[in-house]
Amino acid sequence: MIPSAFDYVAPTTVDEAIQALSQAGDDAKILAGGQSLVPVLRLRLAAPTMLVDLNKISELRGVRDDGNVIVVGAMTTHHDVINDPLIREHAALLALATQTIGDPQIRHRGTLGGALVHADPAGDLLAPAVALDAEMVIVGPGGRRTVPASEFFVDLFTTAVQPDEVLIEIRIPKKTGWGAHYEKFQRVAQAWSIVAVAAAVRTEGGSIAEARVALTNMAATPVHATGVEQALVGQPATAETIRAAAEHAAEGTSPMSDGNADPDYREHLARVLTQRAVASAAGLAA
Numbered sequence: 001m002i003p004s005a006f007d008y009v010a011p012t013t014v015d016e017a018i019q020a021l022s023q024a025g026d027d028a029k030i031l032a033g034g035q036s037l038v039p040v041l042r043l044r045l046a047a048p049t050m051l052v053d054l055n056k057i058s059e060l061r062g063v064r065d066d067g068n069v070i071v072v073g074a075m076t077t078h079h080d081v082i083n084d085p086l087i088r089e090h091a092a093l094l095a096l097a098t099q100t101i102g103d104p105q106i107r108h109r110g111t112l113g114g115a116l117v118h119a120d121p122a123g124d125l126l127a128p129a130v131a132l133d134a135e136m137v138i139v140g141p142g143g144r145r146t147v148p149a150s151e152f153f154v155d156l157f158t159t160a161v162q163p164d165e166v167l168i169e170i171r172i173p174k175k176t177g178w179g180a181h182y183e184k185f186q187r188v189a190q191a192w193s194i195v196a197v198a199a200a201v202r203t204e205g206g207s208i209a210e211a212r213v214a215l216t217n218m219a220a221t222p223v224h225a226t227g228v229e230q231a232l233v234g235q236p237a238t239a240e241t242i243r244a245a246a247e248h249a250a251e252g253t254s255p256m257s258d259g260n261a262d263p264d265y266r267e268h269l270a271r272v273l274t275q276r277a278v279a280s281a282a283g284l285a286a
Contacts, residue, residue, distance in 0.1 A: 003041040010053040014060070014139055014168055017052055021164045022141055024050040028163065031055070032075060032114030035106055060113070060168060063087060072170045074113025079104075081112055091172045093180035093200050097128040100184050102191050113167045116152070119159050119221070120192075121256075126153055126222040127198040127214035128182065134172045140165030153221035178202045181280035183273040184216070187260060193217050194260045195269040197225075197249070199277035201232070208232045208241070213278065218253040218270055227251040228274055237282045246275035 007024075011017040021028050029048035031037060032055075040046045054060060060075035063084045070086050081087055081098045088095050101107055101115075101124055115125045116136070129136075129149040136152045138145050138161055147160045154160060161167055184196035196216035202209045211232040213225040227248030235241040255266035279285065 001042050001044060004044055004047040006048050007050045008053065009050065010056050012056045012058075014057060014166060017054060017057065017166050018140060018164065020050065020052045021166070024048075024052070026163045028052055030117075030166065032117075033077070033110040034114075035102070035110045036114070036118045036120070054166070066171070069171045069173050072112055072172065074116075074167045074169055075111050076113075078102075078107035078110045078112065078115075082107065090174040090176050091132055092178075093128050093132055093175075093182060093198055094125070094172065096180055097124045097182040097196075097198060100124050100182060100191065100193075100196075112170060116170070117159055117161055117167050119153055119157050121156060121220055121222075122192040122194075122217045124182070124184065124191075124193055124196060124216060127196065127216040129170070130222045130224050131198040131200055131212040131214040132172050132175065133212070134170050136160070136167055137169045137171060138165050139168050146171070149222075150224060156220040175200055175202070178210070179281040179283055181277045183277035183280070185269050185273060195255075195266050195273055197270070197273040197277040199274070199281040201237075201278060201281040203237045203282055206237055208235055208237050208282065211278070213249075213274060215249065215253065215270055215274075218250070218255050218266060220254070223253050225249055225251075225274065228278070232278065237284065239279065239284055242278045242282065242284070243275055246271050246278065249274035 009020045027049040031053040060073045134149040136147045178200045180200045193216045198214045200212045211229045213228045215223040231245035249270040250267035255263040
């Protein structure tokens with residue numbers, strides 16, 4: 001199909017983008033990589049009067065070191081996230097999860113910020129953002145604000161970003177020395193997660209000193225598996241400990257029922273995949 005008619009602007013600065021969004025009101029859409037938006041436009045499931053293309057804003061791309069955190073521009077592509085040495089060293093979980101997205105063509109066009117703002121519950125980058133304690137920096141007419149990942153995802157396909165705002169960067173605390181793993185269960189024909197688990201673990205003297213675990217597609221927003229973390233921290237880094245902790249994985253979740261799985265099956269997957277992800281992050285065989 002052909003999209004409905006719309007105006008198109010390609011600003012070169014964030015200020016210009018915000019001005020365009022403010023003028024268009026709620027009828028504008030932001031174009032980042034376009035991997036999710038363009039199909040929706042073609043099916044006329046969205047009919048914006050204006051499309052604001054962020055691809056010419058160079059300040060929104062790239063990764064930089066900022067002391068205790070690394071800063072990733074919202075328009076940084078999946079390909080660049082996977083291959084960036086700072087991310088691989090300090091936020092390996094993000095690189096591991098990004099590797100599972102789509103195919104090379106998708107990863108060369110899709111962007112980190114676009115995926116996060118799209119907020120698909122089956123998307124692979126929401127749970128890693130929560131597990132890594134990422135912070136989202138948003139700019140709008142009222143200025144700049146920072147929202148933690150745990151509060152950024154509001155509901156199904158809904159985030160804290162307002163219609164006249166732009167997500168400009170993602171700030172991720174360094175987790176050097178942590179093990180990380182992203183365990184994903186999907187249909188062979190597509191890369192969307194039926195359930196997936198993002199895990200980062202720091203061991204010390206044979207025990208689990210810190211753990212961060214979040215789940216993909218177990219609710220309308222990513223689920224922070226606090227029960228699993230509490231069962232892990234301070235315990236020996238053994239298969240038995242991890243197996244017992246993984247039994248808490250489905251706590252606080254509200255998995256949907258669809259053509260891929262019913263809630264009971266998703267809860268089962270959450271427990272199994274959590275055990276595998278945490279074990280791998282801790283350097284053990286699942």
